[in-house]
Amino acid sequence: MKTSLQTRVQEALRATQHIILGKPEQLKLAFTCLLAKGHLLIEDVPGVGKTTLAQTLARVCGLDYSRVQFTSDLLPADILGVSIFDREASAFRWQNGPIFSQVLLADELNRASPKTQSALLEAMEEQAVTGDGVTRALPHPFFVIATQNPLDQIGTFALPESQLDRFLLRLSLGYPSAEDERALLEGRSRRGMLEELQPLLDAQSLAEAQTAVAKVALRPALAAYVHALLDASRNHSDIRLGLSPRAGIAMCRAAQSWAWLNNRDMVLPEDVQAVFVPCATHRLQSSQSQGDHHGGAALATHLINDVAVP
Secondary structure (H helix, E strand, C coil), X not given: CCCHHHHHHHHHHHHHHHHCCCCHHHHHHHHHHHHCCCCEEEECCCCCCHHHHHHHHHHHCCCCEEEEECCCCCCHHHHHEEEEEECCCCEEEEEECCCCCCEEEEECHHHCCHHHHHHHHHHHHHCEEEECCEEEECCCCCEEEXXXXXXXXCCCCCCCHHHHXXXXXXXXXXXXXXXXXXXXXXXXXXXXXXXXXXXXCCXXXXXXXXXXXXXXECCHHHHXXXXXXXXXXXXXXXXXXXXXXXXXXXXXXHHHHHHHHCCCCECCHHHHHHHHHHHHCCCCEECCCCCCCCCHHHHHHHHHHHCCCC
16 A cells, blocks of 8 residues: 555656756656665766756755765865864864765766776765764765766776775666757756745655665565576576675665565565666676676676576
């Protein structure tokens, strides 16, 4: 039975679809990631709405929002924070960086140096920032949407496998359909529509939704199905690096979230199938091309078609 909380979240999801046209599945997966307490990686060419998606999600959910443009000279302190000397107090005081927000858009993450990338991803994992010997907790909820330019573009630094694994899902928005693009050209400014968009959720209701998602049942047969997918990825001749146990846990969390968004209190095979490709695509590497994740979606699709459904 659908709860009032599910109704509110679904209304928020529908509201985002008025801003981001023609991408209902990607928006639903973005909500799936948020409700599963994960972080989202979006890889696409510039100008297809990645930033607008992050702003829309933060606004409709009533969450604080910050954006950091990653560049090659960005330092970890520019994100995390830094100690500043206060002349009046004759002492150093800590100044929080933009990471201390509930929704952080890490724009063009792979343009930053590996050192700066690592600083962000470590904070994402620990849910805290340590500076001057003091550990400071990040806000709750804390949701990072990182965008990544295709690796064949100039000035990009590839994220290593261990850091890609920190993202629950990876999406691509792609170009809009001809009909949706004409509607964008003829319609109102997205910026103006965003300013008028009213929050339909808040941090408290979102936390309650995340708690409800964690209670969605995952029966042993479904856990065995997820394990079979993991095992198949590790024994596939075309895959150099199979899926880790952390990937399996992420897959279960995402499937619970997808099931909850579809008004179910238990995970079905179709829930696992719905999230498998965006969950696995950035974690799989083809044995034919070291360091290349572009074939991940095709490999993930092959796995989901090859492993028997319980």
